[in-house]
Every structure is written in structure tokens, then in C-alpha cells.
Amino acid sequence: MPEATGLPAGTPAWSGTAVLADRGRVVHEESAGSADGPGSTPCGPRLRFQAASVGKQVLSVVALALQERDRLHVAEPIARWLPGLPRGFGAITLHHLLTHTAGTGHWADLPGWGPGAGPPAADALPALTVEAGLATAPGTSWRYSGPGFALAARVLEAAAGERYRDLVAGLVLVPAGMASTTSGRFPPGWADAAAGHRGGHRVPVDPGWTRIPGSGDLWTTAEDLLRYARALRSGRLLDPGTAAALWEPHVRLPVPATTASTTADAYGCGTFLGRVGGRPAWFVPGDNPGYRSLLAHPRGGDADLVVLSNDEGPGLDDAVGRALRPFADPAGPGVSAR
Incomplete structure (x- = not known):
């Protein structure tokens, strides 16, 4: 950990999975590394990661x-x-x-x-x-x-x-079809759950985070987060008028919050508003010991981006940039008139 990624020469190694879907169809998928080093389950869209503060939007x-x-x-x-x-x-x-x-x-x-x-x-x-x-x-x-x-x-x-955790299951996980997601259960040690790392070295994951709603309670997969995003925007979880409160700019940030892949200048309910990879978007980032995560919806289309990493390094930010390259293609997602 991290293992060889098969990415272009000079690309920083990372461990995780990134998926961009447009209208529910996967247009970019990239995975690298593994759940816990050589011989363990390879990272992929069905591996569970801690979602950290993505739970705040949930x-x-x-x-x-x-x-x-x-x-x-x-x-x-x-x-x-x-x-x-x-x-x-x-x-x-x-x-x-x-x-x-x-x-x-x-x-x-x-x-x-x-x-x-x-x-x-x-x-x-x-x-x-x-x-x-x-x-x-x-x-x-x-x-x-x-x-x-x-x-x-x-x-x-x-x-x-x-x-x-029962409210999450009944109001979000079941109606969204998120069968591989849990709230308040600590899965490290399961074959389908990723262990946290820092610079390629195992980080002890404190189970206490899993008991704190909005900060580490969710363990989920990229596939399930894509299901969640579509269910949220299609009206299966909330009436569309109610859901709009999540990404309405209720408050401006006193100073823009910037990472290598995101910039936020406002906040809705559990949701940042700004830019992801240079594109206007709402997004929910997460950072906890051993993990990084990002759920984003670029504005002006029907695309959703999920990146889950079991290493704290900068690999997630680089994966975001690669995942959003289809937007630069004239035939790519989010460009047709709707």
C-alpha cells in the first residue's frame, strides 16, 4: 500500500476508487490500491470505505x-x-x-x-x-x-x-437501494471494507467515529453513493422542493475554503457550494484519520462524481481531475441542452 496503479507515469500513487456517472451511466471509473495491502481485496466501486463527513448531507x-x-x-x-x-x-x-x-x-x-x-x-x-x-x-x-x-x-x-442509524436506514438507505451501506456499524476486518492508511502505512481506525452521526457513521461504496445521489435528485428521498434546501446557499463562507480539487464559497444544509475541478458544483467532502471522500454534483447536467480513498494523501485530488476530464470533451457529460 499504495500498490502500482497502472496510471500514467508521474501520476501520484493513491489508493481508492473514483466513479463519474452521467444520467446513471458510468463514463469514468478508476481504482487503485487495495483494502489493506498486497493480497487483500483490490479497491473498486463495491469496496466499503468510511465516508466521513459525507454523512453530514445524509x-x-x-x-x-x-x-x-x-x-x-x-x-x-x-x-x-x-x-x-x-x-x-x-x-x-x-x-x-x-x-x-x-x-x-x-x-x-x-x-x-x-x-x-x-x-x-x-x-x-x-x-x-x-x-x-x-x-x-x-x-x-x-x-x-x-x-x-x-x-x-x-x-x-x-x-x-x-x-x-435506524432513521438513516428507513429514510435513506432502503429507499435509495443502498444495500452495501451501514450507519453506526464498524466494519474494518470485513473482507469488503478498506482499512485506513496514511502515506501507505496503516492508520488505526478508532471505532468511536462510527458512533458519531455525520462524522464517520457511514461506511459505503462508490456504487451506493451514486445510487444515493440519483435517488436524492429524482425525488425518491425528498420532494424536489424540499431537497433544494440542501444546496441553497444559506450562508456565505467568510473565507473561501479551498483544496487542490475544490473551492467552496457558500454552505447549504450539510453541503458545500462552489467548484469541483473548476466546475460549478455542490459537493460534500470528508476527511477522517485514514480516509478521504468526495460526493459531488457538477451543475448544469445530470452527472455525479464519487471518490473514496483509504489513504489521506493527495491522490484523491488527482483522481478528481482525471474523473472530470470527460467534461472537457465536447461530446462529454453535462454539455447537452436540457
């Missing part, structure tokens, strides 16, 4: 699906479902949490968090998030917060009376 879909069923409303204060919150937290709405405008901190802001520390226990996260306090008043500014999404999941559980 959590937002669950919230909006419950709103469609009149189980909650995202504009309601979360104190309705979580009584006893401190005064400042009482003004937070579910919409604030889903758009990172609640003022809650990120992992490094939690009491007891330190470099190299594993994730806090999922049951303790709400209390730790409250203990850390608010950096800004709810609704006043954008501040990325993984713990805020864990707090949102607690609201969903309280409103629906079900465990979060």
Missing part, C-alpha cells in the same frame, strides 16, 4: 424527511427536544446546526480534546459540546462544527423516537 436529508412527515421543523429551537440546555443554546435551531451557524465549536474546542486523541464517546458529546460553550451567537456567522451535527442527530432521535 443527516440533513434525514432531518428534512422528518420535516416532510411533520415530526419536526428545522426552524424550531432544539430546546423543544432537548430541554435543560443553557440559555444561549436555547436559541439554537436545527437549521443553525445543519448550516454550521449555531456557534458551536469543532473537535479541538471540546474539553479534554488533544492531539492524537480518539473521538469523544458519542453519549458524552452533547454534554461536552454544551460545556465548550458558544463561540458566536446562533445565526450570526458560519463556523464548521462536527459536534454540532452530533447534537443535531440527538434532536432527530428525540423527535422521532428512534435511533439515528
Whole structure:
């Protein structure tokens, strides 16, 4: 790990899989490396990877699906479902949490968090998030917060009376046909699950991430994420008018967030808005120890891009560029009039 990739000379080695589909038809597929070194399952569109923060959009879909069923409303204060919150937290709405405008901190802001520390226990996260306090008043500014999404999941559980992973299965995985995806189950060691790596060396994957909704609970395949993206945009998971709230620019980022393959200047619900590979798109990136992920929908067409990697290196960004080359072809995806 990483193994020979068969890519053009000079291309940085990587381990993962990248798939671009247009109108449901695969137009680019590339895989390299393996689940856990020589002799293990080769990477491919049916191998499970940790999706990291791709789960934030899925959590937002669950919230909006419950709103469609009149189980909650995202504009309601979360104190309705979580009584006893401190005064400042009482003004937070579910919409604030889903758009990172609640003022809650990120992992490094939690009491007891330190470099190299594993994730806090999922049951303790709400209390730790409250203990850390608010950096800004709810609704006043954008501040990325993984713990805020864990707090949102607690609201969903309280409103629906079900465990979060069961809500994901019933409202997303089953209707989208995602038979190889799980929420809240830790699959490393399974033959069809990729182990995390850093620079080609195995990274111990803390099972605690799998218990934190929106931050590591999803283990999925490229094939399943493509099914999810099409189900989401076709109305099988949400009414199209409701789904539009995911990629509506609810808040502008104070400073564009840029990686080698993406640039974000606004945020919807669990979803970044900006450019992927230089093309306007909505997208959901993920980074956790040992893994990187990206789900993207380039604007102006019917294409979806999924890249899943079990190495933290830059290979994912290079794979994005190669996957989007069909858009440069006059006969490629996303160029015909619709």
C-alpha cells in the first residue's frame, strides 16, 4: 500500500476508487490500491470505505424527511427536544446546526480534546459540546462544527423516537437501494471494507467515529453513493422542493475554503457550494484519520462524481481531475441542452 496503479507515469500513487456517472451511466471509473495491502481485496466501486463527513448531507436529508412527515421543523429551537440546555443554546435551531451557524465549536474546542486523541464517546458529546460553550451567537456567522451535527442527530432521535442509524436506514438507505451501506456499524476486518492508511502505512481506525452521526457513521461504496445521489435528485428521498434546501446557499463562507480539487464559497444544509475541478458544483467532502471522500454534483447536467480513498494523501485530488476530464470533451457529460 499504495500498490502500482497502472496510471500514467508521474501520476501520484493513491489508493481508492473514483466513479463519474452521467444520467446513471458510468463514463469514468478508476481504482487503485487495495483494502489493506498486497493480497487483500483490490479497491473498486463495491469496496466499503468510511465516508466521513459525507454523512453530514445524509443527516440533513434525514432531518428534512422528518420535516416532510411533520415530526419536526428545522426552524424550531432544539430546546423543544432537548430541554435543560443553557440559555444561549436555547436559541439554537436545527437549521443553525445543519448550516454550521449555531456557534458551536469543532473537535479541538471540546474539553479534554488533544492531539492524537480518539473521538469523544458519542453519549458524552452533547454534554461536552454544551460545556465548550458558544463561540458566536446562533445565526450570526458560519463556523464548521462536527459536534454540532452530533447534537443535531440527538434532536432527530428525540423527535422521532428512534435511533439515528435506524432513521438513516428507513429514510435513506432502503429507499435509495443502498444495500452495501451501514450507519453506526464498524466494519474494518470485513473482507469488503478498506482499512485506513496514511502515506501507505496503516492508520488505526478508532471505532468511536462510527458512533458519531455525520462524522464517520457511514461506511459505503462508490456504487451506493451514486445510487444515493440519483435517488436524492429524482425525488425518491425528498420532494424536489424540499431537497433544494440542501444546496441553497444559506450562508456565505467568510473565507473561501479551498483544496487542490475544490473551492467552496457558500454552505447549504450539510453541503458545500462552489467548484469541483473548476466546475460549478455542490459537493460534500470528508476527511477522517485514514480516509478521504468526495460526493459531488457538477451543475448544469445530470452527472455525479464519487471518490473514496483509504489513504489521506493527495491522490484523491488527482483522481478528481482525471474523473472530470470527460467534461472537457465536447461530446462529454453535462454539455447537452436540457
